[in-house]
Amino acid sequence: MTLKFNGKKPSRRAFLQGAATMGAGLTLGGQARAADPAIAVKPWMQELGDGVDTSPYGMPSEYEAHVKRRNVEWLTADTVSSINFTPLHELDGIITPNGLCFERHHAGVARLDPREYRLMINGLVDTPMVFTLEDLMRFPRENHVYFLECAANSGMEWRGAQLNGCQFTHGMIHNVMYTGVPLRLILEEAGVRTAGKWLLPEGADASAMTRSVPLEKAMDDCLVAFKMNGEALRPEQGYPVRLVVPGWEGNMWVKWLRRIEVGDQPWHHREETSKYTDLLADGSARRFTWEMDAKSVITSPSPQAPITHGKGHTVITGVAWSGRGTIPRVDVTLDGGINWHQARMSGPSLEKSMHRFYYEFDWDGSPLLLQSRAHDSTGYVQPTKDMLRKIRGENSIYHNNGIQTWAINAEGIAENVEIS
Amino acid sequence: MTLKFNGKKPSRRAFLQGAATMGAGLTLGGQARAADPAIAVKPWMQELGDGVDTSPYGMPSEYEAHVKRRNVEWLTADTVSSINFTPLHELDGIITPNGLCFERHHAGVARLDPREYRLMINGLVDTPMVFTLEDLMRFPRENHVYFLECAANSGMEWRGAQLNGCQFTHGMIHNVMYTGVPLRLILEEAGVRTAGKWLLPEGADASAMTRSVPLEKAMDDCLVAFKMNGEALRPEQGYPVRLVVPGWEGNMWVKWLRRIEVGDQPWHHREETSKYTDLLADGSARRFTWEMDAKSVITSPSPQAPITHGKGHTVITGVAWSGRGTIPRVDVTLDGGINWHQARMSGPSLEKSMHRFYYEFDWDGSPLLLQSRAHDSTGYVQPTKDMLRKIRGENSIYHNNGIQTWAINAEGIAENVEIS
Structure with a gap:
């Protein structure tokens, strides 16, 4: 792969030619070296640091304390x-670290004792x-x-445009590696009767979350998962076991999974009637809109990540995803959709996964109107x-x-805007 | 893909036929349901749990406190x-979560202020x-x-056989997604002279770690990385910037990277002469043995993860990896190498990455002598x-x-053994 700036392979001197835009002192003759305070000896070069295993579980740097999940107080009553x-x-990349995965509960975080867990x-x-x-753990x-x-x-x-930051407009998503048992194998063990066409997974939290899932999906690619990114699920993500329903809306991925009932028709429970249906202008509602359509967002620059380095490179x-497959292509526009440029994808392209x-x-x-547009494999x-x-x-x-549109002004500040 | 038990597709009744080996009460008629204490109402089904964002950064369940990086006190003086x-x-899977990545320092963990970082x-x-x-961050x-x-x-x-557990025999490895700038692009910016054939990356910690790296490797696939699994590098892994030298020994992946010198020959520093060379029986030493050869280990069952469920399924x-490419195949033996069975691979197969x-x-x-044997793409x-x-x-x-060999006894206890 050849990396390119703005569609052209960068000249070897590209950064040097643009040195003025990158601040004085970027190029540095050997003679100037000792005088540059930027590369002076620092305390961490002279003193021994902490030894290994000062904490049982490694944590981010103190300088990254601003990198955290955030809620907005006014969104819900409790x-x-x-x-x-x-x-x-x-x-960056495509993996969401477990400590930064968004969470959504309906009755708080259930704290299950794994020894008392039953499905x-x-x-x-x-x-x-x-x-x-x-x-x-005895199933494949x-x-x-x-x-x-x-x-x-x-x-x-x-x-x-309502919320000024992709964390708030698009941050109800995460992307992790799950380890689990194909739900198909568990259902085959119990033996689904011919009349069985729907499943009702139920959570062990106080909301007893339930959703109707067609048997066909369960037999295709659903997982009964117990690991995320290698380690046990986090409590907020359904420890010790959650349902994974690839490409479908998160509400169906029942956490703290305690029961799966097999039935002959959907149950029409609260979370698929009053909630998680799409009310149209004529008063009717779309229902069972499970698959997540292809989507993308520019994550930087964005309202919470302005351009701070001035002109130049x-x-x-950003990220893109589709509930129907992979994302072979994303386009980016700098001018609100007048001209589109094909973006460079980097990282594994996996089914029903985020792409970078x-x-x-x-x-x-000059001011920009940034947008991205995902194409999926269908x-x-x-x-x-x-x-x-x-x-x-x-x-x-x-x-x-x-x-999504971000307007960037001449100072590099980004804002959530609507254009038509 | 068809999942198989022991080379055969499992019969739909496989678990039921083996019910005796899985403990009484696994099969359960509807009428017995209310009487089974295992599926009784639990406190977490009746009480609201914690709300969202009680901590800025999500942590593992309290029931997983035993899952941690471990050192052995006798290994080093300090x-x-x-x-x-x-x-x-x-x-499980192939991603190591950031909080559980092994660490190795030579002068403790340097705590760099990213605002004062320079390369x-x-x-x-x-x-x-x-x-x-x-x-x-302005490079591709x-x-x-x-x-x-x-x-x-x-x-x-x-x-x-010395250490009783794969955490100690094989745990100086981790596998994460890095985001970084190809080192090639940075070197092209400075312009490597014709005589330049070797690099000396140097760390900003008090050990001033240095290793000689051939220019060819740097131009091939080395990264100047600042993210691991999506978020900033952990302090123990070189925050804010480390060198990534894919497939090569970890000591060369200089953490807290502050300087890269270009030279015409290797420097023969301490870490490539006194250390990180392979002393042979005749007193000579192999040097510059950078590439990590194909390797595998069974992670469960293993001395720290015995079989506790008795006979049956x-x-x-385990995991396998090679510094030279991918792992298309792993074999497993139950009898110390008399009969080998091809294992099932699951998860993305990526160059110079762990495979599961x-x-x-x-x-x-009956007692087992478990081994795994990796084949790489070369x-x-x-x-x-x-x-x-x-x-x-x-x-x-x-x-x-x-x-590696684990001996499993009739109780399911695993031990590190040598067989010849």
């Missing part, structure tokens, strides 16, 4: 049924069964990187918000996968 | 120049240069998952320890990639 957001603007399979099965955690396991996106991600933006980066894109260019300091192209509103109106909270 | 070990026996390029270059962290970035293995990993085992799992393998079988309760096959000893003797500390 924190036990609320959300915090992944700091997408501070991350029951009942309903239209030949033999109702109960599994301990140790039983589950698989490993997959999947994004989990809340259906309400970007939901506030239906009515126009500038890296635009970059677009490098020489910024002349040929689907991410629409504008206006295109979505024409079809879905502005009543919905869920499934807003419209193109 | 913790500022010591090691702790990744808990491989507790992990100098000097020596045989057209223009010596100094970059701030912000400067580095790439994302790659790579293993980092200390050359001394398994070093204690040259003289026979049993999952063997599984082998599922029905254990009859055709190289992991050797026995005896084969290595014949060539390298027993003086070395480094580059032991021999096959």
Whole structure:
């Protein structure tokens, strides 16, 4: 792969020619070296640091304390049924570290004792069964990187630009490697009866979260997962066991999974009637809109990550994903959609996983209207918000996968704006 | 992919037929349900849990406190120049979470202020240069998952079975996704002179770690990295910037990278003469043995992860890696190498990354001699320890990639043993 700035391979002197834009002192003759305080001897070069294993579990640098999940107090009446957001603007690559994964609970974080964990399979099965955690560990396991996106991600933006930062507009998503047992193997153990066409996974938290899942999806790629990024699930993510429903809305990925009932029709529970349906302009509602459509967002520059280095070489980066497959292509525009440029993808391209894109260019300091547009492996192209509103109106909270715009001013400050 | 137990597709009733081996009460008629204390109502189903964002950075469950990096007090005279070990026996998949990555320092953990961070390029270059962290962020970035293995990993085992647990025998390895700038781009910016053939990266800690790296490797795939698994490098891993030298021994991945000097020959510094060379039986030493040969280890069952469920369905799992490419195949033996079975690989197969393998079988309760054997994409096959000893003797500390044996007794207890 050849790396390119703004579509051209950079000249070897590209940075030097632009030295004025990068601050004095970037180029440095040997004779100037000793005089430059920037490369002077520092305390950490002269003193021994801490020894190994001063904490049982390694933590980020004290200088990264600002990199954290955030909630917004006004969003919900109580924190036990609320959300915090992944700091997408501070991350790179495609893996979300476990400590920074967004969370959404309906009755707070259940703290299960793994020794008391049980998973029951009942309903239209030949033999109702109960599994301990140790039983589950005796089934064959698989490993997959999947994004989990809340259906309400970007939901506030239906009515126009609301939240100033991609952490808040797009941060109800994370992307981790799961280890788990294919749900198919567990269902085959209990024996699904011919009449069995739907599943009702149920959570062991006080909300007893339930959703109707078609059997076909369960037999295809659902996992009963117990690890994320190699280690046990975090409590906020359903420790010790959650359901993984690849590419489908996060609400279906039942945490603290305690029971799966097999039935012949959907249950029409609260979370698929009153909630997680898309109210249209005519008063009807789209239902069972499970698959997450292709979507992307520029994570830097963005309102929480302004351009601070002035003109010259500038890296635009962001993430894209689709519930239907991979993302072979992302386009970026600097001028609100007049001209589109194909971005460079970097990192593994995996099914129903986040993808990372970059677009490098020489910024002349003039205002920009930044957007990204994802293409998925089915040929689907991410629409504008206006295109979505024409079809879905502005009543919905869920499934807003419209193109996001950041306006960058001459100082490099970014703002969430709407353009039409 | 079809999942198989012991080479055969499991029958739908496989677990039920083996119910006696899985404990009474696994199968459960609907009428027995209310009476089973295992699926009784639990406190976490009746009480609201904690709300979101009770901590700025999410942490593992309290029930996972035993999953931690560990050191051994007797290994080194001082913790500022010591090691702790990744808990491989507790992990699954291929990603090592940042909080559990092994660490090795030579003068403790340097705590750099990122605002004062500088990277100098000097020596045989057209223009010596100094970059701030912000400067580095203006270069094009790439994302790659790579293993980092200390050359001394398994070093204690040259003289026979020493340490009872794969965390200690094989835990000086981790596998994360790095985001960084190809070193090639930075060197092209300074302009390497024709005579420049070697690099000397230097760390900003008090050990001023230096290693000689051939220019060819630097131009191929080295990264100047600032993120691991999406977030900033951990202090123990070189925050804010480390060198990534894919597939090569960990000592060369200079942490807290402050300077790269270009020269016309290697420097023969301490870490490539007195240390990190392989002393042979005849008193001569192999030098510049950078590439890590293909290797594997069974992580469960293993001395720290015994079989606790008794006879019947049993999952063997482990990891494999090669500094020369991918791992298309791993074999597992239950009888110390008399019969080998091809393991099932699961998870992305990426260059110079860990791979995860599984082998599922029905254990009859008789003693086992478990081994795994990696094949890499060059055709190289992991050797026995005896084969290595014949060539390298027993003086070395480094580059032991021999096959590891765990003896499992009838109670499922695993022990580190040597067989010949």
